[in-house]
Amino acid sequence: MTNAEILNQFPKLRVLVAGDVCLDRWCRYDPGLADPSRETGIPRIAVVSTEVTPGAAGTIANNLAALGAGKVAVLGMVGNDGFGYELRAALAARGISHELLVDAPGVPTFTYTKLIHAQTGEEDLPRVDFVYTNPLPESVERELIARLERAAPAYDLILVSDQAETSQGGVVTPVMRDRLARLALARPDKPIWVDSRLRAEHFRHVVVKPNQQEAEAASIRALGRVDFPELRRHMQAPCLVVTHGGKGALVVDGAGEQWVPAKDVAHPVDICGAGDSFSAGAAMALVVTGDPREATRFGNLVAGITIMKKGTGTASPQEVLVA
Numbered sequence: 001m002t003n004a005e006i007l008n009q010f011p012k013l014r015v016l017v018a019g020d021v022c023l024d025r026w027c028r029y030d031p032g033l034a035d036p037s038r039e040t041g042i043p044r045i046a047v048v049s050t051e052v053t054p055g056a057a058g059t060i061a062n063n064l065a066a067l068g069a070g071k072v073a074v075l076g077m078v079g080n081d082g083f084g085y086e087l088r089a090a091l092a093a094r095g096i097s098h099e100l101l102v103d104a105p106g107v108p109t110f111t112y113t114k115l116i117h118a119q120t121g122e123e124d125l126p127r128v129d130f131v132y133t134n135p136l137p138e139s140v141e142r143e144l145i146a147r148l149e150r151a152a153p154a155y156d157l158i159l160v161s162d163q164a165e166t167s168q169g170g171v172v173t174p175v176m177r178d179r180l181a182r183l184a185l186a187r188p189d190k191p192i193w194v195d196s197r198l199r200a201e202h203f204r205h206v207v208v209k210p211n212q213q214e215a216e217a218a219s220i221r222a223l224g225r226v227d228f229p230e231l232r233r234h235m236q237a238p239c240l241v242v243t244h245g246g247k248g249a250l251v252v253d254g255a256g257e258q259w260v261p262a263k264d265v266a267h268p269v270d271i272c273g274a275g276d277s278f279s280a281g282a283a284m285a286l287v288v289t290g291d292p293r294e295a296t297r298f299g300n301l302v303a304g305i306t307i308m309k310k311g312t313g314t315a316s317p318q319e320v321l322v323a
Contacts, residue, residue, distance in 0.1 A: 019161035021076035024055035057161035063280035066314035162196035273312030
């Protein structure tokens with residue numbers, strides 16, 4: 001199929017993004033206003049403007065909406081705090097449904113504060129993260145699972161963003177992984193696409209998309225060696241897609257292994273969120289074409305557009321056609 005034919009089908013798709021929905025806060029600071037505190041003498045970081053965007057699972061949702069998906073919704077956990085309010089507003093502004101978010105009083109909204117030098121436009125100070133490292137409250141987990149099971153039949157595609165970098169605290173728990181496996185077996189015509197930073201080997205019966213480093217680490221944890229075909233069999237995955245940055249991606253399925261190169265981009269502006277934009281484009285293309293190699297080609301194209309933009313950029317249908 002041509003890119004135009006693939007894009008023309010996107011408005012028909014209903015897509016659910018489940019997992020760690022975060023808030024990205026892009027804070028511009030003026031170093032010329034770094035007056036020391038009168039109490040401590042420590043210079044302040046003087047933030048003069050702030051922009052907020054949905055992050056992690058929210059970044060995938062941003063990309064789906066920008067590519068023209070007919071309906072995009074997120075399912076995850078949000079704290080009863082100001083960051084949660086900002087996250088809901090940022091999702092709504094992009095036409096992304098947040099009705100499936102579960103309120104979790106006492107749990108902070110996953111928030112990443114990025115400090116940008118106002119004169120240079122560069123992120124040059126350590127990021128300030130608000131994270132949750134305790135086990136997910138049982139009541140929240142039960143509600144997440146219940147909403148997932150109720151909502152799943154209404155969607156053509158489910159993307160899972162398992163981004164929590166702590167051993168506990170993330171939304172994608174072992175119980176959720178089990179439910180996702182059951183859903184995948186019950187509805188093989190509706191793909192479930194997973195991007196897991198630290199736990200790829202624990203998913204079953206779903207399409208799994210790690211990057212090269214994540215895939216190698218998962219393979220060593222599961223098998224004691226790097227063996228992508230065997231890792232796919234271990235996960236009982238219909239397909240394993242291993243991205244290699246700007247070089248392209250390796251598709252591993254029942255037909256074997258095939259390399260899908262990406263268009264060379266000489267000077268990428270910002271690779272932040274490239275994996276999320278790849279997943280958004282490739283997963284929807286997989287629903288449309290049924291071909292993981294064609295889907296990977298399309299995902300490479302989308303990621304190649306977003307890495308030429310500052311921050312976690314998105315790609316529009318028009319940009320895809322021009323590319």
